Amino acid sequence: MNMRVIGIAAAAAAALAVSAWAAEDWKPGLLRDTWSAQEVSTIASMRLKEAGQRPADASNAYEQRPDAAAFGQALFNDTRLSKNGLVACVSCHDARNQFEDGRQFGKGIATGKRRTMPVMGASHSPFLFWDGRKDSAWSQALGPFEDAAEHGGNRTRLVKLVLAQYQKPYRQVFGTVPELGELPDDASPNGTQAERAAWAALAPATRNSVNRVFANMGKAIAAYERRISYGESRFDQYAQATASGDGPGQDALTGQEVRGLRLFLTKGQCVTCHSGPLLTDHAFHNTGVPPIDPANPDRGRVEGLKKLLGDEFNCLGPYSDAKPEQCGELQYLRADEPAQLAAFRTPSLRNVAARPPYMHAGQFATLDEVVQHYAASPKAVIGRSELAQPGEKHTHRQTIRLSADDVKDLTAFMGTLTGPVNQPR
């Protein structure tokens, strides 16, 4: 028995030495930090340039046009498009501050229930908002106008104001200005009871014309937002150096940051969702982030899906410029998954260190707390967390185990993802 144990131990030690030699074999030699071929491929796929040209949005025929973008920029900054004359898109999406507001909850006419999302990267995402209730940037831009906590506007008032104040640019971009006749001041399918009644009293053709102008406001804003994008970060320099075998170029990151990247790709499991050039899979996940009000938790994607499918401004709706076969995301939407209860959109990690607080309701003030959350992987209050809870035997996932140093390294790595924000002047 003893001899057998010693024999096995000796064989194991010898083989360890052999495999150490085998691993050494792999080293390309020139690089400061060595990665497996698979890791190099993953790191290379995370370079910003892999995002390429932003995909054209078939549902918005105007988004490439500079005149539409200029019109959209004016609308984006116009506080008259609100109930109290003080709120514009830019109020929460501050061009000097990562196109968001740094607050836990968005604050327009009143205080919202979720964290403001940045504008950069929006045109790459098939779904917008934390719950993905919109499927295009133009359709997304319409939501806040009629939200009581944001602009607090209503459809006829907004449309009348835009046609009165922006007749020339509207005509230039969209051709004709529709004859709307006498419109009530306040009418909307989403407003107060009185506004909804006034909306219902309108002739269908009038409602359609108002909706058309409203949709065009969104399309102009989307044309502007499309020109707002992330710039390259230190991480991109490192990834480029690593992919092209440039050892000195790897000095773009410190040893600690590289350790963080390694954890990001391995036992931190971050890359499972934060993949690709924008460091998001553009999908929805429940990771057990604690709801603000546990008695009345945010149901996330489940509600977003219902709104998306019922939205007259979606890709298949009458105001979209896309043919039905161009609406693949809606046609092949995965709509029935129980995992979508309390699931939220994976946010991009680009510039993440520059925009606390974090999560869909700004639950965490620092990146450190965010990583701690994943290290703890708590049970979800609503729905089911995809993460394996400590001690749980999960069929597919391993528990995320991170030491205090690991948390620091991961946070340091996320700091390398910050680059400039490109925007039209």
Added chain:
Amino acid sequence: MLRNQPLEYLVTTFAIRIQPSVQKELAAADAAEARGHFATSFQHLERAHVLGQAATTEHVRVHWRMLRFALRNSLHGQACGQLWRLPAASVFTPLGLVPHGNTGGADVSGFRRLPVPNDLKQALDAARVGCTPALGHISLRKLTISAALAALATLIAGCVTQPKDLDLALDKKSASNVYRVALVPPAQAPAINQMHSWKVKLATSDGMPVHGASFVVDGGMPQHGHGLPTEPRVTRELEVGTYALDGMKFSMTGWWEVKLTIQGPQGADQVTFNTIVNNPAVRTASVP
């Protein structure tokens, strides 16, 4: 330096696919033991052994659980039997030297082959679909590395890397040999997150194109535990036996499974394809 590389040698497709079934038996064993049903509990451990014994990590894990069961319940003979089976499992499993169907307890010889119950056989067959046989042409170096690291494997946390024996054939027989199925990817590799279409070619096992079949499409990333990001469908038959598979999208690089459940004139069957999604721009530039 030891990170990652050796794991690739250890983890087979089979190991990843069988893990949930083994886990189910282990959980059932826990539940039975908690209710005081010791005999039932050990039966579940035995079933877990039959399922997991061809995968090193699972095999070692089951023996470890049997040892702990024996110690908890003062079964000294069983504990001794498990003591030698543990290191043996870690050394011999990677070599493919395991007695098929053996239930793993000290009450049966550790070298005896036993018949496999039908339901477990199904689970095993399902996990083996698309795997090449365990002992094909494994080099000596791989063997040494895997044997040495077998015991360590359970300790190494992190992502599972791609199995080495992954069957990437896109033209194969369906699971019960009813059909011959081929997946035809788009001519130009799609970008990550780009919606695209494949073609499915369906034929009888002797090669006659099959008209009028219907399909259910499923799949995902076994290593990351998520499904396909979209719900792809076979939308139409382009010509006899060739079907359009629309709504395909891969949200990241790596190993993806595409599973088709086929309903056709010859009956129902299923097939699982493996595909590696690469970043086309990167493939040539980075790999030394």
